[in-house]
Every structure is written in C-alpha cells, then in structure tokens.
Amino acid sequence: MDPLVVSHAALWVAVLVLGVAVLALARQVGVLHERVAPMGALVMDSGPKVGETAPAFTLKALGGETVHLGAEGMRRATLVFFMSPTCPVCRKLLPVLKTMRASERGRTEIVLASDGDMTEHLAYRQKQGLEEFPYVLSTELGMTFRIGKLPYAVLLDAHGTVRAKGLVNSREQLESLFTADELGVASIQDYLQKAG
Amino acid sequence: MSGTVADLLAWAMALLLLAGAVSKLRERGEFTLAVEAYELVPERAVGAFALGFPLVELAAGLLLLPAATRPWGVVLALLVLAAASAAIFVNLRRGRRVLDCGCGGLSGRQPISGWLLLRNAILALILLAAVGPAAVLPLPGSAAVLGALVLVLVYAAADQLLANALRMTPVARAG
Structure with a gap:
C-alpha cells in the first residue's frame, strides 16, 4: 500500500478524534458553568413582586x-x-x-x-x-x-x-x-x- | 466513489439542518415556546409556524444531499437562515438579550446574540460556496464524507464555546 495513502488515512482519523475531543471539552466546560452558577436566594414568583408596595x-x-x-x-x-x-x-x-x-x-x-x-x-x-x-x-x-x-x-x-x-x-x-x-x-x- | 468540494460543503450543511430540524420536531413544545417568545408570529399562527419551520429545514437538509437537487436545497436553507437571522436581529434591536435562541440541533441552549448573526452569515457563505465555481473541484468520496464530519464537529464546538462565553460574561462582571 502506498505509504502516502496510509498516512493520509491516519491524519483523517486524528483530525476526527481531535474534533470530537474539542467538542467534548467545550461541552464539559458548559456543564461546569451550569453547575457553578450561583443560585443565591431563590425567588418564588408569587406574592407582591419586587418594586410593588406590600399591603398594610x-x-x-x-x-x-x-x-x-x-x-x-x-x-x-x-x-x-x-x-x-x-x-x-x-x-x-x-x-x-x-x-x-x-x-x-x-x-x-x-x-x-x-x-x-x-x-x-x-x-x-x-x-x-x-x-x-x-x-x-x-x-x-x-x-x-x-x-x-x-x-x-x-x-x-x-x-x-x-x-x-x-x-x-x-x-x-x-x-x-x-x-x-x-x-x-x-x-x-x-x-x-x-x-x- | 468520487466526490467534489460541493459534496463536502453541502453534506456538512445538510447534517446541521437535519439535526436542527429533528431536534425542533422532537421537542415541539419547547420550540413552540421559543417561537412565541420571539414575539413576531401572530399568536394563532405560532403552532403552525413551529411545525412548518422545522419541516422546511428538514426539506432543505434532504435536498442538499444529492447533487441534482442541491440548488433547491441551497435556496431553502438560505430562506431558513434568513428567517432565523431576521427574527434574532429584530429582537436584538428591541433590546432583548434574555431570549432563548431556540436553535436546537447541535447548538444547545443559548441566548440570542450578534454572534448568531455572524454564525448564520458564515453558514450562508458555505451554502453559496457549495454552488459556486470552486465547488466542482474533485475530491475522493471518503474525503468529502470525512471533511463534512469534521466541519460539523468544528461547528458544534464553536457553537458550544459561544454558549459558554455568553454564560461566562455575567460572572466575570460580578467578579
């Protein structure tokens, strides 16, 4: 087999694997962002809203x-x-x-x-x-x-x-x-x- | 089997469109909410639009696959991109930033932003290149398939990085 063809095929495999790896890394960073988002005091959206005057x-x-x-x-x-x-x-x-x-x-x-x-x-x-x-x-x-x-x-x-x-x-x-x-x-x- | 550069570009775009269409159709409820949130389609037409849009997207993806129907696929795909970009543009002009893009497919959840307009412009250029003069250059069939896959992977990674970057902004400002 032509060594050039072999190396070409190997390069395609490498590019694909690297593409998958980059995508996976980016996704993991995304998941991390979701996990670390500070939630603070959770607001239930009912009752008098922020900015409204509460009843006396x-x-x-x-x-x-x-x-x-x-x-x-x-x-x-x-x-x-x-x-x-x-x-x-x-x-x-x-x-x-x-x-x-x-x-x-x-x-x-x-x-x-x-x-x-x-x-x-x-x-x-x-x-x-x-x-x-x-x-x-x-x-x-x-x-x-x-x-x-x-x-x-x-x-x-x-x-x-x-x-x-x-x-x-x-x-x-x-x-x-x-x-x-x-x-x-x-x-x-x-x-x-x-x-x- | 032999191919052309046009095959590579068109197959990559077809994959993107098909993935987008399938995810929008599978999660119709969610996509309907996204369409509603854009506040562009009259309330009565929202349901029909939320079904019609992904169907056009699906048709565009399928038509892009064979070389014979490719020009039609390009036209439909450009329509899809133009409609989505116009909707995003109008809402950005309205000053809305907290609006789920509803892009579906490989894009994941992300709010609308100017970056999405740039992304759509690049996708439109790829579509035009697929019917352009350089597209007749021959490629081995395997290279066309693998190249399309790599293009899709790069697209998905870039999109994910964009979504991450948009999430990062508020934290950076708070710090």
Missing part, C-alpha cells in the same frame, strides 16, 4: 409592641424573616440575624414572622433569646407574601415597597437580599440574566 399590616408583637408593615406606618426599612420553631435552618440563621440587627441598627429593622400557637412561640422566643426582635404571629401575613418554604425573607423599604425577597438558607443568601436591593435587581437569577 398592623400587628401586635409578642413583646406587646405594635408593628407596622407595608403601605402605611413604617418608620424605616424592614427585613421580615418568616420562620418557624420547628425549622432547623431558621434556628441556624438566628445568630446571623442578631449580628445583622447589631450592624444594621437604626437603618434596618428586623421583624420575625411566624404563625401558630402563641405559648409555643413565647417559649421558643425565650429559649433562643429573641426578645430584642419584634416577633409577630400572623397567618394572614404569610398568606399575603405566599410563603411556601421557610426560612423566607422579605426586605421592605420605609415606604413599604418590596425591595428584595427570597428563600434564604444561609448567611450569604440573607446578605444577598441587601446586595440585590443595593444593585436594584430582584434576585441573583435576575442579575445573571440581565448581565448576560
């Missing part, structure tokens, strides 16, 4: 004080943290909220929101040392914001407008709500799409 709520907190949320009566920006005594992730985030409360003092109020049996909540509040937080019980509030999963946080500005919201499972996600507000985007997904 006047609630009696466990400590006896009155809490205004939404369209009327708010004095400063407020982070409403929806939680439950039976949710372990919520408990994990309580220390973070305490730190946040200290650093955001005067700028952002942090309100804990839940629903259910008051005695149970009073015991939980005492056990976890949450007396410093306004702690409200209102099924209606949760329904209004369509809270399906806990812990869920909604950041309202002083006029009761929703600035950011989302399911929060970590300190980073909680902080991402404030970042989202600063950047003026609804969520990290929204940010990624806009930038793309």
Whole structure:
C-alpha cells in the first residue's frame, strides 16, 4: 500500500478524534458553568413582586409592641424573616440575624414572622433569646407574601415597597437580599440574566 | 466513489439542518415556546409556524444531499437562515438579550446574540460556496464524507464555546 495513502488515512482519523475531543471539552466546560452558577436566594414568583408596595399590616408583637408593615406606618426599612420553631435552618440563621440587627441598627429593622400557637412561640422566643426582635404571629401575613418554604425573607423599604425577597438558607443568601436591593435587581437569577 | 468540494460543503450543511430540524420536531413544545417568545408570529399562527419551520429545514437538509437537487436545497436553507437571522436581529434591536435562541440541533441552549448573526452569515457563505465555481473541484468520496464530519464537529464546538462565553460574561462582571 502506498505509504502516502496510509498516512493520509491516519491524519483523517486524528483530525476526527481531535474534533470530537474539542467538542467534548467545550461541552464539559458548559456543564461546569451550569453547575457553578450561583443560585443565591431563590425567588418564588408569587406574592407582591419586587418594586410593588406590600399591603398594610398592623400587628401586635409578642413583646406587646405594635408593628407596622407595608403601605402605611413604617418608620424605616424592614427585613421580615418568616420562620418557624420547628425549622432547623431558621434556628441556624438566628445568630446571623442578631449580628445583622447589631450592624444594621437604626437603618434596618428586623421583624420575625411566624404563625401558630402563641405559648409555643413565647417559649421558643425565650429559649433562643429573641426578645430584642419584634416577633409577630400572623397567618394572614404569610398568606399575603405566599410563603411556601421557610426560612423566607422579605426586605421592605420605609415606604413599604418590596425591595428584595427570597428563600434564604444561609448567611450569604440573607446578605444577598441587601446586595440585590443595593444593585436594584430582584434576585441573583435576575442579575445573571440581565448581565448576560 | 468520487466526490467534489460541493459534496463536502453541502453534506456538512445538510447534517446541521437535519439535526436542527429533528431536534425542533422532537421537542415541539419547547420550540413552540421559543417561537412565541420571539414575539413576531401572530399568536394563532405560532403552532403552525413551529411545525412548518422545522419541516422546511428538514426539506432543505434532504435536498442538499444529492447533487441534482442541491440548488433547491441551497435556496431553502438560505430562506431558513434568513428567517432565523431576521427574527434574532429584530429582537436584538428591541433590546432583548434574555431570549432563548431556540436553535436546537447541535447548538444547545443559548441566548440570542450578534454572534448568531455572524454564525448564520458564515453558514450562508458555505451554502453559496457549495454552488459556486470552486465547488466542482474533485475530491475522493471518503474525503468529502470525512471533511463534512469534521466541519460539523468544528461547528458544534464553536457553537458550544459561544454558549459558554455568553454564560461566562455575567460572572466575570460580578467578579
């Protein structure tokens, strides 16, 4: 057989194999991009949207004080943290909220929101040392914001407008709500799409 | 068996078109949503368009295969490319960036971008070259087949790299 033909055939094989390899590499890079995309606080697309004004709520907190949320009566920006005594992730985030409360003092109020049996909540509040937080019980509030999963946080500005919201499972996600507000985007997904 | 440069180019384009048509037909629901999202076809016609477009694409791919029907295949394929490019162009002009291209086939998922217009322009040039004067140059049949495969592989890899690059942008900006 002509050596030129042999070498020619071998080169075709090499080019094809390399073509497949380059394609496979590119695909793998694509898969990696999908896997590492930061998800941030996941936003469920229901309830008052970011930018809309939340309906007004006047609630009696466990400590006896009155809490205004939404369209009327708010004095400063407020982070409403929806939680439950039976949710372990919520408990994990309580220390973070305490730190946040200290650093955001005067700028952002942090309100804990839940629903259910008051005695149970009073015991939980005492056990976890949450007396410093306004702690409200209102099924209606949760329904209004369509809270399906806990812990869920909604950041309202002083006029009761929703600035950011989302399911929060970590300190980073909680902080991402404030970042989202600063950047003026609804969520990290929204940010990624806009930038793309 | 002997071939020509025209065979190589046309077979590569046929593979691309057939892959695109088959994936659009197999995932009709998804392609229908993509067509709807382009906001160009009247709502009532979306279903028909989402079926008709891949069928034209399929016909173009099949007509490109034999040398006898190749000019018709080139015309149809150019129509397909022109329609897709026009749709992308209009939506880019509308300022939309978050719109799934709906390209299907080897392209995978990627948003619309100016790069896709460039890609389609290159594909159109390949189609024109397949009926151009240089296309009659003879090639061994095996080289035409293998060359077409390599062209398709290079296309798929380039497309994937483009999709990756578009994904990378926001992260780079965030950093």
